[in-house]
Amino acid sequence: QPLEWLTNLAKNLSLKVNHPHRAASQQIIAGGLATLLLVVPFWLIVSFFIELAEFPWFFEAVVMYLCLQDDHFRYIAREVSTSIQRDNKARARALLQPWLNRSTQSLSSVGLSKVTIERLATTPIYGIASSVLFYCLGGVPLLLAARMLKQLDNAWPVYNPQYGNFGLCAYAFSSIIHFIPAKLWSFSLAIQGGPKSLAVLCNPKINATPIVEYQTNAVIACALQVELGGPAKFQSSKSGDAKVALPKLKYGRLPETVDIQRALKLNSMAFGLWVFTLILLPTIWATLRILNG
Numbered sequence: 001q002p003l004e005w006l007t008n009l010a011k012n013l014s015l016k017v018n019h020p021h022r023a024a025s026q027q028i029i030a031g032g033l034a035t036l037l038l039v040v041p042f043w044l045i046v047s048f049f050i051e052l053a054e055f056p057w058f059f060e061a062v063v064m065y066l067c068l069q070d071d072h073f074r075y076i077a078r079e080v081s082t083s084i085q086r087d088n089k090a091r092a093r094a095l096l097q098p099w100l101n102r103s104t105q106s107l108s109s110v111g112l113s114k115v116t117i118e119r120l121a122t123t124p125i126y127g128i129a130s131s132v133l134f135y136c137l138g139g140v141p142l143l144l145a146a147r148m149l150k151q152l153d154n155a156w157p158v159y160n161p162q163y164g165n166f167g168l169c170a171y172a173f174s175s176i177i178h179f180i181p182a183k184l185w186s187f188s189l190a191i192q193g194g195p196k197s198l199a200v201l202c203n204p205k206i207n208a209t210p211i212v213e214y215q216t217n218a219v220i221a222c223a224l225q226v227e228l229g230g231p232a233k234f235q236s237s238k239s240g241d242a243k244v245a246l247p248k249l250k251y252g253r254l255p256e257t258v259d260i261q262r263a264l265k266l267n268s269m270a271f272g273l274w275v276f277t278l279i280l281l282p283t284i285w286a287t288l289r290i291l292n293g
Contacts, residue, residue, distance in 0.1 A: 002067045003066060003151050005205040010038055010155035018156075018166040029167035031156065039148050048139045058142045067147050071127040073099060073119055074267055080116050081260040084109050101157045103233040103241050111141060113193050113255040114228050117263045120219040121189065124267065126150050128274050129181040140255045149174045161242050168194050168215045175212050186219045189269035193223025200251075208247045223266060225252035226259050 017030050050059045076095055080175040083092040091105040092112050093104040099119055107115065126147065134143040153174040156167030183201070189199040200222045204215045206229075214229070221228040 001066060001069065003069070003147065006038065006042070006148060006151050007155045010034070013038065013162070014156060014166060018163065020133075020162055020164075020166075028168050031163075031166040032169040032250050034166075035149070035152055038152060039145065043141070043145050043146075043148060045091045046144060050140060061139050062146055064135065067131050067143060068127050071122045071211050071271070073123045074264055077116050077120050077264055078262055081257045081264075082089045082111060084112055084257045084260075101154055101160070101234075106233060106241075110254050111230075113257060114230065116260050117220065117226070117255055118126070118213070118217050118228055119222070120260075120263045124243055124271065125178060125182045125185045125212065125216060127234045128271065129185040130178060132274065132278065133181050133184070134260050146174075151176060153210075157234075159208070159232070159243065159244055159246060162234065166195055171210065175210065178225065182216055186216045188273050189216070189223060189266055190219050192266050192269055197223045206247050206249060214247075214249070218251075220266065221249040221251040222264060224255070224259055224262055226255040227252060228255070246267065 002158065008252055013034055017034055018027065019030075020027065046063070050056050053059050061225075064210070080092045080095050083095065089107075089109060089112065093107060095108075096115060096119075097104045097110065100115060101113075104115070105114075130146055130150075131143060133147050149170060152170040154165065156163040157172055158164055158167045158171045160167075186201050187198075190201040197219050201215075201217050204218050206214055206218060208214045208229075218229050227248060227250050229246055231245050233243050235241055
């Protein structure tokens with residue numbers, strides 16, 4: 001799909017212009033220029049094309065559909081859970097690899113459970129939460145710009161040493177734009193976890209990179225009373241993988257496959273709350289209009 005094409009283009013471009021051995025300032029400037037180069041031209045072309053189209057609503061629906069594609073990760077999570085239960089970790093790793101920007105080759109059952117729960121918690125931030133909020137505020141142009149920035153942030157993760165400085169601009173813009181959608185989605189998870197989860201949402205213990213994902217993962221870790229986070233391996237341009245020590249979110253025991261099922265229930269309930277709200281608010285607005293004559 002087009003968003004995956006943008007991710008592949010970003011990775012190929014980074015091979016040409018990202019030089020980790022150079023000064024940090026040069027890497028940041030190169031990353032900022034690469035972000036502008038990949039976002040602005042394509043964003044302008046798509047936005048103008050939609051405005052000039054005879055049926056703009058059709059192309060807006062297509063953009064919305066593409067931005068909501070990641071929300072079907074819940075089906076992948078079910079397959080991963082089944083594979084882990086059958087001790088088929090190779091299949092679970094293969095299922096998860098396209099959805100992650102880290103290596104899955106050495107993940108154990110616990111590691112697979114962790115990354116699956118984390119992905120279940122954070123994917124809807126950039127799916128239904130961002131799509132609804134940005135479309136209401138600025139229409140398809142704002143939604144498209146936000147999603148393109150997230151794709152670049154995912155292609156150049158700053159917690160990967162290879163993109164520590166190069167991906168800083170994309171990460172900063174994406175984190176700022178998605179801060180409110182992340183809080184709203186985290187709230188829909190926190191209300192299911194009780195007062196402790198709400199306290200974690202309001203006062204997170206760890207503010208690590210990536211901050212949006214970490215704060216959301218802390219909420220679901222508290223709700224499930226499990227441990228998330230921890231070291232990650234990334235494919236390096238050199239021989240071997242680069243291991244990065246990331247903070248752990250310790251709110252209980254190590255996760256198991258049953259916790260993936262519990263996370264799926266939280267995800268489905270939160271998704272249902274968003275859909276219910278989308279239906280309820282227009283209904284209330286229409287009812288008030290009718291009552292007021």
